[in-house]
Amino acid sequence: MKFRYLGNSGLKISEITYGNWLTHGSQIENDVATECVHAALDAGITTFDTADVYANTVAEQVLGDALRGQRRESLEIFTKVYFPTGPSGPNDTGLSRKHIMESVNASLKRLQTDYVDLYQAHRFDYETPLEETMQAFADVVRSGKALYIGVSEWTAEQLRAGHALAKELGFQLISNQPQYNMLWRVIEPEVVPASEELGISQIVWSPIAQGALTGKYLPGEPFPEGSRASDSEGGAWFIERYLNEDILEAVQKLKPIAEDHDLTLAQLAIAWVLQNPNVASALVGASRPGQIASNVAAAGVTLDSAAMESIDAVVGHLAQDDPALTTSPEERLT
Template sequence: MEFRHLGNSGLVISEIAYGNWITHGSQVEEETAAACVRAALDAGVTTFDTADVYAQGKAEEVLGRALKGERRDGLEIFSKVFWPMGEGKNDRGLSRKHIIRGAEDSLRRLGTDYLDLYQAHRFDYTTPLEETMRAFEDLVRQGKVLYVGVSEWRAEEIERALKIADEMGFDRIVSNQPQYNMVWRVIESEVVPVCEREGIGQIVWSPIAGGVLTGKYRPGQAAPSGSRGADPKSSHFVKDMTEDEALLRKVAELEPLAAEAGLSMAQLAIAWVLRNRNVSAAIVGASRPEQVRDNVEAAGVTLDDALVARIDEILGDSVRRDAALTRSPEDIRNLG
């Protein structure tokens, strides 16, 4: 395993992080989830990312039990807050009430006294940003949160948060968690330049595009059994890609490139993400331990410029680059 600083902060994290969105508490049994966590630990992964909304708290509980008995100071545990956790009007968003209550609940479910990183899971247009920032700052001063980050925030939203932090004397955000992979590059034009300038690192999710970049989905064929695309509970997350036959044909053309580099398709995709100097970690998920063991082999891999250029040539206009595709819900009252 290789390690990187989280942005310009002093926190060092594994460049492959283990995440349990969709899988823990819903898609796989707890015994399998624990085996995946064990495979990650055995491979040297120290960074684990989750969120309260994943399986409505069950994912945090499963991860907490899977990590029980591990030396806490040897781990970096991340969670997030924003999405609805109940039917109440204050059970969502980034109000002080929801952030404080959300943090307390996450700590309880994870079985820990503190979170290494607590992230605003989306931007909240209905709450003053000063209120949000002060609530996070209070958690930091109480020792319940060590660092603060955001997820899927636009460049101008990150800049607003930094300005408030500087004016009010708060700790600055140190990370952003966006979707980022070979075919989804919307952060490159605006978010990454701001974050590089301000010392904010990216902890990227979906580096293999929900499994699409592994080549498992074939044009004109049904999604393979056991895949995300075949699961009624999760297929909608990848439907746009798995139904794009032109994209699937292009992904198939990447297979010889991966073979030439001595990499699996997943390893190629993850290594491609990690070559971006602003990326602090790539989050991988798994429904089987062998997937974890395969993915972590991307740590420390260097892709040469010629290979990267060939990838770009093959994918062509299938790559999404529009910064406006990063957006948060405008009305949290209708979420859920």
């Protein structure tokens, strides 16, 4: 495992972060989830990412149980706040001071820890003054309940505004967690340049495009049984954008590039996002322990310029790079 600094801070995280968005508390049983977490630890992963909204708080509880007994100082535990939890009352969502303070306390209890290393705004909240949100985050840091603050899916303009307030309030905004992969590059035109300017790193989710870049979805053929695309409750709605014939045919053409580097297609996809110097870590999940070792093999891989150009020649024209697609919900979900 390789490690990178997170933003303009002294915090190092593993190049591969284990995330439990669609798995813990929903897709897989708790004992399998624990096995996956332990496999991640065995593979050298030290960074674990979750959110209070995942499985309506259950994912945090499962991760806390799975990490019980580990040396806390050897881990980086991340969670998030914004989306509705509990009965979805009027204050059970958003980035108000009330919701942030109540949520961080609840998350710490479920995760069975006194602090999280990174507390993230899961989306931008248009309905709460940014000053209120950032003051609440400053107080969370000063109370010792979070060491650093990050965000997820914020635009370049939002990052600049949040960073300026954080600096004024005496704490660091060090990360953004956007979707990013060979087919979804909307952060490249604006978010990455702003982040480089501000000292903010990306922790990217969906590096294998929800499985579309693994090559298991073949053009003109039914989706494999048990795959995400065939599971209406496990994220099928999210992978749909990647499953048109042009993309599926292009993905198959990536195989020779992967083979030339002794990589699987999934490893190639993860290695590709890690070539971006503004990316600190790639988030990966797992529904079985064996997937972990395979994903970790992408850490430390260097793709030369010829390989990157070859990848672009195959899928670059199919990639979405409109920065306007970096958005948060206009209204809180209640």
